[in-house]
């Protein structure tokens with residue numbers, strides 16, 4: 401069966417642009433196009449499972465130490481959310497694009513549904529500010545640590561449920577059948593957007609076929625692209641949710657394979673984005689790393705000890721004694737898990753200090769690499785920052801999967817070869833980032849010595865990032 405756009409093309413003008421030979425990917429894209437109703441059912445099933453996993457544990461008593469993930473619903477939900485869902489959605493996005501967002505994400509489905517039945521207001525300018533996803537990612541990551549979101553169900557309900565309610569409210573207020581929340585505000589949307597750039601699959605727009613369909617006077621029906629991607633000029637997979645609704649549109653859009661290096665090398669440089677650089681350098685390589693490290697860091701313990709001694713010497717004891725409600729700082733005395741105000745303050749300070757220290761050093765080294773290529777161009781620095789995506793993403797995946805491994809260990813399940821797999825992943829991601837950097841330097845300089853200078857500086861960035869993970873896993 402023809403995709404509807406193609407059928408529309410024929411009906412409207414009697415003109416048909418010959419399709420290039422259809423391959424398996426194009427057929428998958430067209431299949432998605434034709435099965436939107438069934439995709440909707442899947443999405444609402446995921447909403448049901450999501451709400452059950454989110455709400456039930458919050459009303460059940462906390463599991464004791466003898467509970468396992470196979471005999472306790474709270475432990476099971478915890479493992480599904482943080483041990484499976486989060487790390488493997490990241491991995492899947494790097495492999496097949498934002499399929500999760502378009503076909504499965506409960507927040508996306510809820511946001512689009514409420515937008516369909518909402519006020520349909522124009523999107524205000526403040527929502528379109530490019531910094532929101534980065535700020536939201538950093539804030540939720542930090543807040544998640546303050547309240548131990550990975551360990552306890554109530555904070556999970558607060559953080560994830562709060563985000564879902566916000567997605568529904570934004571959907572209700574703005575756009576018509578659109579995913580305004582996902583496009584501009586989702587705390588993980590920008591991270592998914594970065595990872596999707598690595599995906600070897602994307603919806604490709606053939607500009608020439610688009611133009612020819614216009615010249616032929618084709619007037620196909622409009623596509624409801626919920627995340628508001630400008631279809632005609634789409635070159636990046638970053639904002640596309642892979643929903644398939646535009647497959648076959650004007651005979652010019654199809655699901656297609658591409659090199660995993662293509663977008664970073666050939667597209668990212670034409671669309672430099674300051675906030676993406678901030679997210680990679682300060683967010684993924686900074687805040688996320690600090691958030692994974694702090695609880696086992698000797699520097700965190702040292703800072704806390706020094707601050708405590710300093711306070712005691714001055715007779716100020718209340719920061720060491722007072723705790724806060726569970727929705728401000730972790731507070732579970734029955735589990736002997738309570739953060740005092742001092743703990744909380746040092747935690748925030750530590751994560752932000754790691755983020756700034758790593759971010760500034762990485763930024764300086766990227767600036768040096770940029771200068772190594774010739775005259776200063778900020779756009780080149782942003783392009784080089786994009787080549788860090790594989791390593792930054794691998795780090796976040798490893799940090800999150802460390803929780804999966806810990807949770808399984810608590811239940812007596814040892815994952816074999818875990819150290820070797822981590823080392824292999826870091827090595828692979830470093831080589832991938834290094835190779836991307838080398839190819840990008842080739843766009844800006846034909847001089848091998850300049851390219852090597854840039855790569856040398858970039859290599860130091862890779863070494864710093866790898867050293868952080870080495871300390872976390874192997875020290």
Ligand code: SF4
Nearest residue numbers: 625640641643644646
């Ligand atoms: S560009 Fe829009 S309509 Fe097309 S697949 Fe992506 S999200 Fe769906």
